[in-house]
Amino acid sequence: MNDTYRNFVNSPLGARVVRSLGLPQPEVLRRYRIGQREAEFGGIAAIGAGPAPSLFEVLAGVLERIGMTSVAHEQALAWLAIAQRRQSMSGRFAPVAPNASAQERVAALIFDATGIADSLQLDAAYAFFHDTLRSLGACGRIVVLGRPPERCAHPRQWTAQRALEGFVRSLGKEARHGITANLIYVGDGAEDGIEATLRFFLSPRSAFVSGQAVRIEAATIDAIDDWTRPLAGRRALVTGAARGIGAAIAQALADLGARVAGLDIEALHDTLSVTMHGIDGAAIDCDIAAPEAPQQIADALDAMGGVDIVVHNAGITQDKTIAKMTADAWRNVIAVNLAAQERIDEELLSRGTLRDGGRIVAVSSIGGIAGNVGQTNYAASKAGVIGRVQCLAGGLRERRIAINAVAPGFIETHMTAKMPFALREAGRRMNSLSQGGEPGDVAQTIAWLAHPGAAGITGQVVRVCGQSLFGA
CATH class of the missing domain: 3.40.50.720 (NAD(P)-binding Rossmann-like Domain)
Structure with a gap:
């Protein structure tokens, strides 16, 4: 999404205006772009x-x-x-x-x-x-x-x-x-x-x-022959992969060599199919909150030969202050954002579908760290994600499986584009970089945690928020 203010302050006229008024001057960040030819280092x-x-x-x-x-x-x-x-x-x-x-x-x-x-x-x-x-x-x-x-x-x-x-x-x-x-x-x-x-x-x-x-921490690190494609030969599952952050995660993992299976609800089948076609991936239609979902997902992944990386990205919001929130709104958010992750992981781990030496990365939120007005259900679910990551890390070490969470702050997506202007601008500026993040920022962080060289990182939460002033 276009950040008009950032673009203006980085023009010659805008730079003079913000300096004279003492306003923040967010830099145009140097980001990695998939397929870029510019040297990273x-x-x-x-x-x-x-x-x-x-x-x-x-x-x-x-x-x-x-x-x-x-x-x-x-x-x-x-x-x-x-x-x-x-x-x-x-x-x-x-x-x-x-x-x-x-x-x-x-x-x-x-x-x-x-x-x-x-x-x-x-x-x-x-x-x-x-x-x-x-x-x-x-x-x-x-x-x-x-x-x-x-x-x-x-x-x-x-x-x-x-x-x-x-x-x-x-x-x-x-x-x-x-x-x-x-x-x-x-x-x-x-x-x-x-x-x-x-x-x-x-x-x-x-x-x-x-x-x-x-x-x-000390861990067995697999040999990495090609740092440009360290995930070659590995399979990944990304939930909520049809668009936005999920699509960016799928693309980032594929860029590093992984074969990706993207999962989303049936209503987004066409969008998911386009996203997966672009990375030579597989599309799985599934409502992760359905009782039969864990078995269906495990069956599909077993048919593909198992999985090495599981990214829990799918999530919903149904915002209201708790006094106005319906019981269904509470239960729906908890079911999709938290309980579904528990049930899917239990199935994949008990069946051995997630192979030893694998990775689980769950998307939490700054809201799960700092809380938000009107988001008791969402904040509870995202704090719960952090709790299960911290709880499961020790037990999974025996199988050399690392589990971590990322907590995005304000990310420029179709959801934040619908926010009122004042709230959107506040979300963008209330961090050390004075701007919003991009879906690719979350995706690249997840790709790093999925990297074979990151085996020694487990049970941790990494914020992708430009160093948000909230929840620090």
Whole structure:
């Protein structure tokens, strides 16, 4: 959907107007587009660190493989020795002039905080970002690497590592210009499992994901021969796939090589068929709330050879304040948005239709985190999605199945296009990027969680909301 305000403020006249009035000036975000020819990665990453950084070797390898060069901040000069030994191009960081061109600015700021064991050592984070933030270009990336606080042996280390969350979220709100900031907590033994997540957070695929703290635990990572098609040979089910976010998810998974079966209600059969035809996928007509739906879905998937990725995207809204809400409106939303996921997963897991090493990704919502007026049914269902993800993660580890949720904020869809103008504009601007997201933003986040390299991420909720000011 067209964002007239964003387009205006990025014109020469509009830029002058908003600067004079002090209005927000949302950047036109650099996003990944399916089939694009533009390189995903490039430019320079400035490297910083606290004391005793532990991820330099792994990080250097990732930057080599994605084609980014590096410069080291004065507190991370140990980086230069590693780069020299690996024969990688690197140098020392030098601030750029305020009027520097886009080509002169760095593309990413990466800070290894894994060795910070005391709150006073957070000075290193201050020093690095104080010196480098103004040198980061538009739509740049900030990534901080730490250790999971709850796994820290000493209270001071736990305290310092937990402090990184507030620090990173504040950076995301200060940076502006389409810049995102995210935190990756790397568990002991998970060091070699961070590449897929680093690639995601450093790429345009994460354009609308900011202020997130993702935990990676030790897991078996399947070999990835082709990073452009890591899902080749895998089968995926996407519910609610006919249009909007569901169609974008199906397309994103197919773009990475998956064979996709899309599911939607019979009334959307023609639309679903067109969507699936475009990605050489299969269409399944089904009302997921019907009593017989789980068995029908499992039968269809078994006939295709089983499934490796299940994406629960289908959902409805029937909004009213609870005093005016009918019992049917309450039950319908709970049945479709939550109970159907429970019943389908129970069937797929008990029959072995979802194969070992698979992925379940459920679409929740910021509404399930922060709540919304007139959406007690919807918010309850989406909070329930988060609860089941957190509950099931431990038990599924035995089968190497990871389960996670994404929580979209304001996304430009046919549903939000029908909102009153004032509410729509408020939804767009009330986040750190001052604009709405696109269906592709949700889809790319789900594709990352479905990636074989993301096996160490489970039981988590990732917000796709531009760092919404609500539910943070």
